[in-house]
Amino acid sequence: MPEAAIRDRREMKPRLHGELLSTSLLAFLKNWNAYGYQLTQRLADSGMPECDSGTVYRTLRQLEKSGFVSSFWDTSESGPARRMYSLTQTGDLFLSGWITALQNYQNVIQKAMTDWDMFTRGGVVRPTEMEEAPDA
Amino acid sequence: MPEAAIRDRREMKPRLHGELLSTSLLAFLKNWNAYGYQLTQRLADSGMPECDSGTVYRTLRQLEKSGFVSSFWDTSESGPARRMYSLTQTGDLFLSGWITALQNYQNVIQKAMTDWDMFTRGGVVRPTEMEEAPDA
């Protein structure tokens, strides 16, 4: 079953997707106007999970459709034309929302991993105690 | 164009997807054995971005296929049978990897938003200075 093997490999390795990728791009554009090729390399250099450049271009177009970034063709430099992107106000708002959500996300994860209880019951019960006494 | 409107709404609101969802589930299972219905509610109660229960069930089956969790039918309690999940060693490892990746992710995002440069050049340049002097 070569199919399963492929999926396993994908699951095995963190990759940069969807909203995580969108947020990255918006963050890079926060104080900086840039074009796709640049952003792709930036991502790669940041130690971020890998990401296909085609996906970056498509994501940028999407973000533009959603109104989070705007772009224009830059022909001022030599070489192929570049599509320069910049963050819009809407994009800035969206970015803030996601940063907050991610911070909350990390809190929950951390809490779940250290002291998972206490938001279902009132008291504090250690995981080890739980395993000794499943339902006392 | 009703199509675009739908996408816009989806993009507007953070939702819990893919690897973010997987990581959440694994984290909840770190010190705790649980079944799908339980995990779904836990997610909802945590202030996490919304998430469909069908997606949770499917994700859990996926995680099992990948070897990150294992499950068995629990018929000890009254009511419909429950599929009890627990974290495997492989899953624990994968979880650690993703936690690290997410921490790195946040660092990069934060850095990008405050002082984005200095990993392309050597010096420190403020974004404002950049806009004044594009390529001095």
Add this chain to the structure above:
DNA sequence: CGCCGATACATGCAAGTTACACATAGCTGC
């Protein structure tokens, strides 16, 4: 008993997303 609602898991489908390969084009050096 029949019926309802809550619990618990699962799937069908249409819409959307992604990795990989490939296509296009401008410019530089030779």
Add this chain to the structure above:
DNA sequence: GCAGCTATGTGTAACTTGCATGTATCGGCG
């Protein structure tokens, strides 16, 4: 001309997801 880098984009098959719906178990209630 042509090889190689820069820069953007697309075709396609595989995959994921939200929503609606389906199945089944159990407890309560008249």
